[in-house]
Amino acid sequence: MWTPRLSTATHDLWRFLVDRAREVQARRVRHRELRAKYSPEARGLKLLREWLSPEQREQFNAEGYFDVIGCHSRKKYRIRYGSSANIDELNDAGVPRMGWCFVPNIHLVAGDVMLAQKIALETNERDALAAANRFPRALPQASPSTRSRSRGF
């Protein structure tokens, strides 16, 4: 007579514990999602997307970079995802010929850095490049054997 009652009580207790554990897990997942949504990185990317032109936004979503036209030289620059050494000056064929690096003087997330770089090149290219460091981008062609050894992303 006691055995079935005990079994039912154990079963109920077990179900109660499983339900509570599921609730806690769901709450944890929601918390993690909210944190990711409102993290500085996510906020930076959201702000960047808000300020990109529709074409730039589409390009960034598809390729992880976007192109801007310098306001003074009318040269084309490619801003890649990142927060340093992430700007390429493109030649007429769209091939990177020079790298440029300029960043905000305080630590910012990548989205903010890229937005500041975009606005600087589109509205005040001369001053931005005057502050920037440049580096060669045209690397010698790697031989097929070297390419096969290199690590891909």
Add this chain to the structure above:
Amino acid sequence: MATQIVMDHTGDTRHQFDADDIKALAAAERRFKELTFAGFTAAVRTSSGQTRLARTFDPTAEETLFYPRLVGG
């Protein structure tokens, strides 16, 4: 509501104000001057989606973005 967006370590901080409220407008102008004096650059997005630099406070700007001074990396 007009918005001033300041880039910072949290991503950004947004200050919204009613451009028809004289006190709020004065506070926004004060913030503009403080930030630009501290080395921030102000940029405004026009209705056509173009971005332009704002050297002086524009009370009609819907959205003004402030980013820190840029230096060689």
